Amino acid sequence: MRSLVLLPLLALSACSKGPQADLPSISKARSLAAEWALINQQSAELKLTTAYVGTMRASIREQLQTAATALTQPNSTYGAEIRTLLKEPDGASPEELSAHVQALKTIEDGLESA
Numbered sequence: 001m002r003s004l005v006l007l008p009l010l011a012l013s014a015c016s017k018g019p020q021a022d023l024p025s026i027s028k029a030r031s032l033a034a035e036w037a038l039i040n041q042q043s044a045e046l047k048l049t050t051a052y053v054g055t056m057r058a059s060i061r062e063q064l065q066t067a068a069t070a071l072t073q074p075n076s077t078y079g080a081e082i083r084t085l086l087k088e089p090d091g092a093s094p095e096e097l098s099a100h101v102q103a104l105k106t107i108e109d110g111l112e113s114a
Contacts, residue, residue: 019076019111025067026111029082030104031068036060038095044094057090078107 036057045055067076068082085100 021072023111025070026078026108029067030101032060032064033085033097033101037094041094
């Protein structure tokens with residue numbers, strides 16, 4: 001019986017944190033997008049092997065998907081930004097990926113200062 005009372009309280013406490021609870025996922029997504037941009041830049045400069053690039057892109061996508069599903073508020077602006085990032089093609093330009101990095105950084109900074 002006690003666990004039935006605690007479960008709603010735990011759920012409520014998780015919701016009460018709001019976007020603050022999502023800061024780790026936002027930060028992770030931003031970091032992954034920056035890494036993806038660097039990989040694509042170095043790939044374009046022929047500094048990386050095709051196998052390495054493919055493996056890294058797949059890993060980044062998987063980790064981004066994990067970050068997206070961990071959000072407590074997936075319909076937020078940062079949730080939309082992460083979903084948009086996931087729709088980018090593997091070979092997206094480093095500039096396009098960096099724009100997502102900047103958008104997530106702006107959101108992250110705003111939440112940290114709130």
